[in-house]
Amino acid sequence: MSEVLVVAEHRGGELRDVSFEAITAGKELASGLDASLAVVVIGENSKKFASELNRSGVDTVYWVPEGEKFNHDIYHQSIVSLASERNLVGVVMPHSVNGLDYAPAVASTLDTPIVTDVTGIETNDKIVLTRERHGSKVETDIVVTDGVPVATIRSTEWVKANSSGSATVREFPVDIERSTVAVEKFVDVMDGDVDISQADILISIGRGIEEEDNLTLIQELAEVMDATLSASRPIVDNGWLPDSRQVGQSGKVVTPDVYLAIGISGAVQHVAGMKGSDTIVAINTDPNAPIFDIADYGIVDDLFEVVPSLISQFE
Structure with missing residues (x-):
């Protein structure tokens, strides 16, 4: 057969x-x-x-x-x-x-x-x-x-x-003809950072946070939610977060229980890395942002108004 x-x-x-x-x-x-x-x-x-x-x-x-x-x-x-x-x-x-x-x-x-x-x-x-x-x-x-x-x-x-x-x-035993190339060891390139692919709750940030200083606000939300911080490629390209935090085709594929996308438009390259999440929540000022096409819940509003309210509620 x-x-x-x-x-x-x-x-x-x-x-x-x-x-x-x-x-x-x-x-x-x-x-x-x-x-x-x-x-x-x-x-x-x-x-x-x-x-x-x-x-x-x-x-x-x-x-x-x-x-x-x-x-x-x-x-x-x-x-x-x-x-x-x-x-x-x-x-x-x-x-x-x-x-x-x-x-x-x-x-x-x-x-x-x-x-x-x-x-x-x-x-x-x-x-x-x-x-x-x-x-x-x-x-x-x-x-x-x-x-x-x-x-x-x-x-x-x-x-x-x-x-x-x-x-x-x-x-199924195989008689292997070995070449001169051998793998000696693997090095996990994590830079001492967390593995976002193992997180149950991810808060992911995009261009919408505008400035690096605004990371503090998102980090505060992550703390009260007991969540892990991740990002779209522009944040990593700017050097605001390390490579190990990037979600997407050129980053990591993640499947958390909850994925909170803040200020992320939803480019196909990013969506490919997170669309398998159980529950997707998106916050964006643009009601036509592609991220809302796959979100289970969407908030069309200014993240700088929404995030402080969420922090207050979780506290």
Whole structure:
């Protein structure tokens, strides 16, 4: 039987949420192609992760006991080896730093199409993969007419796979031909700052705060709300907050319980990084600001009037 393969991603001893989102995307592809669904987890702790993936709605879980840290050679050769043994009709992996490292090599070796940063999948008569172009201003449908498509999927575009079913779990040993390139260690570039992707409540600020001195007001609100401060790109570009606080395509993807956008217009690049938030609240003086298109609650007013009132209420 034909098979769609999803590549799981893990970091710091934990499976990343995008692994389960990729499984949901893989289910869509497999369902349309009448194929089974498999997931492979590679490297350190792969056997443990395989057990966690067992009840994610897939048919088969492969685990490759090779490598302690992420390594291009191991991922590339493991996936190609699986492709040579299985009748693959699609390969799905996260659109991440790691995914973008090995995905092109896999597609090149298999001599098959690759589509990156995929935001939608359709499988009627043909495989149609959707991605955005020109700074997310245009959606493009790419029709795959031949070969096994390799797709990297954008984080937060699919919901995480539910816990269901029981898969066949099997070890998949691979004889790796190692190159002269090796990964010695990973350095988490956080500059000693917080990880905004782990925050339950985020208060995010944009151009609307006007001046750096006005950060004090927002910081006071963050304190009384027990929230974490984040920002759109202009704030970071101005040097008012560090890079680790940036939300968006060129920053971090966040999915907090509450996302309070203050003085943020809602450019597509920013929205791509926060639209998966459970509840979005926006404060902006412009009633036509794009941020209101995705907000659950909106306040059309001057933030310098609204924020002090919110501080008073939370106190």
